[in-house]
Amino acid sequence: MHLRAAIRRGAEPVTITSRALTRAEADAFGRELDALRAEVVADLGQRDADHMRGVMRDVHRLEAAGRLLLHVGVDPASFVIGTGCLALAKILENMEIGHNVMHGQYDWTRDPQLASHGYEWDHACAGADWRRYHNYEHHTFTNILGKDRDVGYSFLRVCPEQAWHPRHLAQPLIALALAFNFQWGVATHDLRIDEWLAGKQSLVSLRARARPFVKKAGWQMIKDYGVFPALALWNAPRVAAGNAMANLTRNLWTFAVIFCGHFPEGVSVFREEDTRDESRGQWYVRQLNGSANIEGGARFHLMTGHLSHQIEHHLFPDLPASRYPEIAPRVREICARYGQSYCTGSFRRQLGTVVGRILRLAVPPRTARARAAGPVATRSVVAA
Amino acid sequence: MSSLERHATGWRAAAAAVARHLFLDRQAEFWLGELDRTRSLLETRARVVQVRSETHDVKTFVLQPSSRWQGHRAGQYTTVDVEIDGVRSRRCYSLSSAPGERLAITVKRVPGGRVSGWMHDHVRVGHVLGLGAAAGDFVLPAPAPAKLLLLSGGSGVTPVMSILRHLAARDQVRDVVFVHYARSRADVAFGAELEALAARHSGLRLVLELDDAPEGPGGFDEARLAQRVPDLADRATFLCGPAGLMERVERMWQAAGLADRLTSERFVAPGQVPRVAPGDGADAQIVTVRLGRAGTRFAATSCSPLLDQLERAGERPAHGCRMGICHSCTCRKRSGTVRNLITGAISDAPDEDIQLCISVPQSDVELNL
DSSP states (O other), X not given: OHHHHHHHTTOSOOOOOOOOBOHHHHHHHHHHHHHHHHHHHHHOOHHHHHHHHHHHHHHHHHHHHHHHHHHHOOSHHHHHHHHHHHHHHHHHIIIIIIIHHHTTTTGGGOOGGGOTTTOOOSSSSOHHHHIIIIIIIIHHSTTBTTTOTTSGGGTSOOSTTSOOOGGGGGHHHHHHHXXXXXXXXXXXXXXXXXXXXXXXXXXXXXXXXXXXHHHHHHHHHHIIIIIHHHHTGGGHHXXXXXXXXXXXXXXXXXXXXXXHHHSSTTOOOBOGGGSTTOOHHHHHHHHHHTOOEEOOOHHHHHHTTTGGGHHHHHHSTTSOXXXXXXXXXXXXXXXXXXXXXXXXXXXXXXXXXHHHHHHHTTSOOOSXXXXXXXXXXXXXXXXX | OOHHHHHHHHHXXXXXXXXXXXTHHHHHHHHHHHHOTTOOSSSEEEEEEEEEEEETTEEEEEEEEOTTOOOOOTTOEEEEEEEETTEEEEEEEEBOSOTTSOEEEEEEOOTTOHHHHHHHHHOOTTOEEEEOOOBOSOOOOSSOOXXXXXXXXGGXXXXXXXXXXXXXXXTOOXXXXXXXXXXXXXXXXXXXXXXXXXXXXXXXXXXEEETTOTTSOOSOOHHHHHHHSTTGGGSEEEEESOHHHHHHHHHHHHHTTOGGGEEEEOOOOXXXXXXXXXXXXXXXXXXXXXXTTTTEEEEEESSSOHHHHHHHTTOOOOOOOSXXXXXXXXXXXXXXXXXXXXXXXXXXXXXXXXXXXXXXXSSOEEEOO
């Protein structure tokens, strides 16, 4: 309660800190998590495959229903319901199917339709680009300043440890614009346009990086705003508008969920020099302290692709996500024994602190201490 | 190929690419499957329409394949995909039916065999299985040789049965000797059908060599075979059976200078490659890693992950985290056995995907790199 009140008043952050672990302690912590992982792996089976196929079935049915309502309907009610079905289908396809399948969570089934390397999602970001920058870069170097480009997506200041720049004054508006266009932010993330603007990337390199994006995004535009509207003949504007609304709904929802994964109050960032020669156990400690959960029911978790269990996802990115709610109490218990904070809260609380941070960090640091410390005041989870 | 056909193929490929980019292929695949579980644009499937017990450990599964099935020649095999507790496995099984008949595979329960055991215990009428294409060179030449010797042992009877049924269906059983080795009469699959065929076709002579026969020791014996089939040198011979039997027959035919008259079919089950005890450095062995696409090979050890060893050999495979979480280095293993360092799981079946950064080779390995 104290925490919530403090945030609502816009006060300086109250940080729940994890105890710094020695390398030996971190390794023991890691071994416990490895044992938990092994337990889940040994138990993977038909129900996991059935779950994913069930979601796929729901998505296909929702999409068919949505398109039918949009294409043949003439009234506003069928437009709203049709758009809703389509938005729901896109959210589930992107978050529960696309994101999780592309993580390799179902590679063990050896079903080619559930294979990470072949999957392409209904999203402007090319699957291969996503697998590289998300699965590898973000999940390996999570929250390491300068190495994880997902920290504020390299243009937002989401933690006090990032250096302030006058352009951050505009970040509340920029974040709002990003929320509405989130799929384009995700799709162009790996083009590293910021590096090109700063002269750190050549135009030739930018063009090469852009090629898969242009191809994928082009086909997505043709699909949503060309082929499907054309199939509806006189209903074309209605279908195009419905597709745009569904994409927009998906953008807002995914933005909200994903920003709650790493940027709420209580999440730490790390310095590169502190993570050198990191052991597997220390990697686990960093993943835990760099992520935050959102509390909710089974349907809510499904709608977030189980990214509401961001902590479990970052500890075990290639375990089927529908297992995260089951193992969360055990993870929490292990964390408690090692004095590690487990950042979780309601959707309102987590999103509230993210919005608070984006607003607060738009202006330069107020205290002399913070100014003096500048961008290196990161907390180390490794005892000196 | 005529220019018209070339154009048609080109247009079809272009349409398929457009459908893929619009995700229409996925939609079509799903709705086809909803209509009928055997329908698919991507794979051949078959519905089990009858299950017959041939002996106590051999079952025949009669299949109704989807329209994608291209047919087979007598004596060929196909791959069968089954899903066991969420995991797909692929095995090769001989087709025991003749072309034109209802498609059938005959499966022997291998002691400790996961797939054959599961087929015996769980596959019922109505079950849907995945099928590959028919393959294999264990087929009769055209025209069929006038004098034939069919030699089989145990479950090796299956492809030979397909050949015999094919000849019988076309009334081409002119001069065929069928010698079959089995433990006992109860272990002879298709026993009643074989005897009925022999009764119907005067050109078929059936010789059953049973281990428990009262008149003498069982098993293969060169002299006895030569005595039972005095004109074996004149016959085109088709052989399928246990490894020991096949070796002795092959040696006998070679010694007689008849190697080119012998056609053999070998069953190879996965997991027959000797393994290294996991985690024990003292047991390290030197293995060969072959890169299928590059066509190169290098010597590796069973001590460190394939990714490290590939890089030391000068290869640059795609990779990422080096700790088994990002799946960037996932690669198709064509053959061989590897162990997953994180889970300890063994991958020994052909054509499985493995993560190079956490897989150590346990035998010679071929990768699709």
